[in-house]
Amino acid sequence: MRSRTSRKAFTLIEVLIVVSIIGLLASMVLVGLGGFRSRGRDTRRVSDLKSLQNGLELYYARNNSYPNTLTDLLTAGIGITKLPTDPGTGGDYLYSYRTADKQGYVLAAKLDASAGDSIFADSNQETVVGDYTGTVTSCTPSYYCVSF
Numbered sequence: 821m822r823s824r825t826s827r828k829a830f831t832l833i834e835v836l837i838v839v840s841i842i843g844l845l846a847s848m849v850l851v852g853l854g855g856f857r858s859r860g861r862d863t864r865r866v867s868d869l870k871s872l873q874n875g876l877e878l879y880y881a882r883n884n885s886y887p888n889t890l891t892d893l894l895t896a897g898i899g900i901t902k903l904p905t906d907p908g909t910g911g912d913y914l915y916s917y918r919t920a921d922k923q924g925y926v927l928a929a930k931l932d933a934s935a936g937d938s939i940f941a942d943s944n945q946e947t948v949v950g951d952y953t954g955t956v957t958s959c960t961p962s963y964y965c966v967s968f
Contacts, residue, residue: 858932865929868904885922916954926967
């Protein structure tokens with residue numbers, strides 16, 4: 821008489837159920853982390869604008885006026901070799917200078933967060949930039965703007 825050996829293993833159905841549960845949990849985690857990535861990009865944008873402000877002040881100290889464009893910072897001999905770019909789009913940040921005397925500027929970045937969710941809602945909002953020239957047309961609550 822042969823003895824029966826019992827083999828313990830998972831059935832195909834059990835393996836498929838476990839894999840589908842793991843996939844469902846992973847997708848829920850990734851969707852939940854989307855807001856954190858958005859806030860991280862917004863934080864980087866604000867940090868980039870602060871470093872651009874430092875560069876603009878160095879430029880002003882040397883030339884007694886603000887530059888026409890941000891790319892002028894690269895050739896000004898103030899130690900800036902690369903301009904930061906938007907972490908979401910890879911594009912340049914918005915910059916405008918006061919046309920009358922080049923004694924003021926506005927920097928802006930479009931935020932991912934909506935106006936109500938923004939952790940940067942207390943930014944310096946210049947709503948009218950009529951005497952400025954450049955790429956900043958207005959600073960609505962979906963933008964983070966700094967000016968001097």
